[in-house]
Amino acid sequence: ANGRFKGDFVWQSGSTSTASMVRVRAFFIGMNEAEQEVEAMNSAKATVAAWASAYDVVGAFAYAPTFPSWALLEVVEREALQNFVLALAAVFVVCIVFLADLA
Numbered sequence: 001a002n003g004r005f006k007g008d009f010v011w012q013s014g015s016t017s018t019a020s021m022v023r024v025r026a027f028f029i030g031m032n033e034a035e036q037e038v039e040a041m042n043s044a045k046a047t048v049a050a051w052a053s054a055y056d057v058v059g060a061f062a063y064a065p066t067f068p069s070w071a072l073l074e075v076v077e078r079e080a081l082q083n084f085v086l087a088l089a090a091v092f093v094v095c096i097v098f099l100a101d102l103a
Helices: 003-008 034-056 067-100
Strands: 009-011 019-022
Touching: 003 009, 009 034
Parallel strands: none
Antiparallel strands: 009 019
C-alpha cells in the first residue's frame, strides 16, 4: 500500500527505537522569483542542520534536484558584477599602456 515510502525509514541494526536513515519528502511551491528559490533552499538547509545538531545526527543534509540550479542563482549577481569590474580594470590598464606609449 505504501510501497512508495518503503525505503524512507530504516531502523538501526538490532534496534526498534533508533533510526539509521530517514528521508523526508517536501515540495517547494509558489515561488516565481530567484530570491524566493534561494531563500527556500537556504531555509531547507538551515532547518536540516538545526535538526541534525539538536538530535546529534551526523551526515544529515538537504537536497532537491533543483538545488544545483538555485545555488547558481545565489552567486550569479555577485559574479556578474565581479566580471564587469575586472573587465573595466583591464580596459583601463590597456588604455593607460597605449596612452603612455603615445606620449
